[in-house]
Amino acid sequence: MxxxxxxxxxxxxxxxxxxxxxxxxxxxxxxxxxxxxxxxxxxxxxxxxxxxxxxxxxxxxxxxxxxxxxxxxxxxxxxxxxxxxxxxxxxxxxxIARDISTLLGKRDALAVVKHFVPLAKTLAELHALGIHHRDIKPANLLVLNGRLCFSDFGLVKYPSRKDITPDRSDVGPRYTMAPEMRREAAKADGSAADVYSFAKTLWIALVGELRGFDGQYSPVGVLSLGDRHPRIFSTPLDELLSECTDNDPTKRPSMVVVQRRLADWIVTEEDFHKRNLSEWFAIQKQLFPHGAPSQATWTGIDEICSVLRLASSTEGLNHMFFAEGGGNTLRAVTLAAEPGFIRLDAGLLSVAKPRKLTYEAFGMGARMNYFRLELEDVDPTGTPGAYISRNGHYEAVCEIRPGEYVTPEAWENDEYKGSPLPAGAALVSRLLKGSLVIFSTRSPYNLTTGTYDGRHDKVSEADFRAYIARNVARMEADRKAAADAGAGADMDEE
The missing domain is CATH 3.30.200.20 (Phosphorylase Kinase; domain 1)
Known part of the structure; x- marks a missing residue:
């Protein structure tokens, strides 16, 4: 040579x-x-x-x-x-340009995607001219004038170029190469191959693993963006990466679509109201991938825990309303030490014995979809010094070990019978009866202060659903009349 x-x-x-x-x-x-x-x-x-x-x-x-x-x-x-x-x-x-790492830094997900949106536009414009890069990988992205740019067009293909790639030879970077480029690069669709490599390069930029991954992206398992970036709403990115890395090139979106969907994700991520409702709808899609029913009910304690974990999976997603009024964000759900009980972490820990969990849906009024947790009536523990609420909905005790309750004064004094409380001790609200409802944080129900009065527990399950349905219908009518998505509509105070 x-x-x-x-x-x-x-x-x-x-x-x-x-x-x-x-x-x-x-x-x-x-x-x-x-x-x-x-x-x-x-x-x-x-x-x-x-x-x-x-x-x-x-x-x-x-x-x-x-x-x-x-x-x-x-x-x-x-x-x-x-x-x-x-x-x-x-x-x-x-x-002279700089390495990609000088721009992406610590890989804040929102910042990374913001840099990749104009890059997606560039690639879409190249594709419109029939130009296919075919060698997209982190090493071939450089920083010039504060933005990411494509470099190294040595494997480029364009209409007037005669492809010199031998039959059945591969072309492209090992860790971001589309499968069809491994099999028969000369006959492969360069646009679809670029989409595949772009998506894998974006994933590498988001997680920092230069070796990438084989095959199609899946949000379940070690590739999950949600695990690496727990504070973002990852579902739209998960869906896009999965589609872009489909083994079938004909099922991949175009770069024009990729650019639009990344830009839409940025808007959603930066607008808490839009993001919160999108996350709430994403939960519905995970629960009912083939279409949500108007109502669904779970009675098994493991099923109830799984669904509630999903509802509490994203920070700031939900608001849980208690039977006697007030509420807080549900952060975590686990099985409790008492048989048949679950443990709800909503700032203050609660333990409750669930009877059933129901999901209520309203079609066009999906922002008002909610969960209702009905509780079994249980007797107080009889713990000396325990506090019973005015309406008898809960009992306040100190849990010094799982399922072992003592007077709440032990928590206030940080000791019991002359000894310091053990690690893991907590003040617990043991729910004795009633129901709880969970709405999205940005739902009209949560944004109306009057709803914190525990009204959901003062009526039957059916009557509360009818009340929400009436408000959904009214807000939809207001939305159509004002053509402004129902801005400013509050819940009725009935």
Whole structure:
């Protein structure tokens, strides 16, 4: 394999003086170069003089020329263009850009996606010209003028280029390559392959694992974005990554769609009201993937725990209303030490014996969908010094060990019978009767202060649903009349 003459620092190429090596691979070297009266630049020199390597450099120069004017590409500033048509160019000059890591930093998910939206637009514009990068990976994304840009178009394909890839050969980066590019790259759809590689590169940028993953993305298991970024609403990103990495290229969305969906996710993520309702709807979709019924009921304690865990899975998602009034965010649900009881963490810990959990849905009024937890009536523990609420809905005790209750004064004094309370001791509200309801934080029910009066427990399950249904109908009528999504509509005070 022929190679170009070995260069040294201080040599000149096309009038550019070599300052230092700043990158390169098997086919070429990237130098930092200087020229009198010019800012420092990056010069890519072809070292491998094989026919394939020279053709790829020529194709890269031509593709960059075709894409001139599209933002988000490291531009071509100058190149070697031999007078002899039989000779391919051997170098070209670009601005100096920085590594992707200098922009993404600690990988805040919202910031990462914001940087990838304009990059998606760039790729969509390339695809509109019939230009396919085919080598998208983190190493080929550089930072120029504060934004991510595509670089290294050595594997590019465009309408006038004759593909030199041998049949049944693969093309692309190992960890982000679409499966069809492994099988028969010459015949593969470059647009769909770019979508696949773009999605995997986005995942790598979000989680920081440079080796990526094999196959299609799944939000269940070790690949989960939600596990790496627990504070974001990951469902829309999960769905998009899964679709983009489908093994069937025809099922992947276009880059225009990818750009729009990423931009929509940013809007949702930054608008708490929209995000909260989207998260609430996402729970419904997980519970009922084939369409939500108007009502669903669970009676098994394990089922009830699983559903309530889902409802409390995202910070700030829900608000739980107690039978005697007031409420708080439900943060966690576990089985309690008392047989048949569950433990609800809503700031203050509660234990309760559930009779059933019901999900109530209202179609167009989905923002008013809610859960109602009906409790079994249970007797107080008889703990000396325990406090029983005015209406007898709960008993306040100190739990010093799972299922072992003592006077709440022990919690106030941080000791019991002369000894410090053990680790894990807690003040517990043991619910004796009644019901609780759980709405999304941004639902009209939660945003109306009068609803904190425990009204849901003062009527039957059926009557409360009818009350919510009437408000849903009224708010929908107001929305249609005002054409403003029902802004400002409150709950009735009945």
């Amino acid at each position: 022929a190679k170009a003459a070995k260069r040294r620092i201080g040599d000149e190429i096309g009038g550019w003086r070599l300052q230092e090596k700043i990158g390169g691979g098997g086919n070429g070297i990237v130098w930092r170069v200087s020229k009198a009266g010019e800012p420092e630049r990056a010069l890519k020199e072809l070292r491998n003089l094989s026919a394939i390597a020279r053709d790829r450099l020529a194709a890269e120069i031509e593709a960059l020329g075709l894409a001139a004017g599209i933002e988000g590409i490291i531009p071509l500033l100058e190149h070697d263009l031999p007078f002899d048509p039989a000779k391919a160019p051997r170098w070209f000059v670009m601005p």
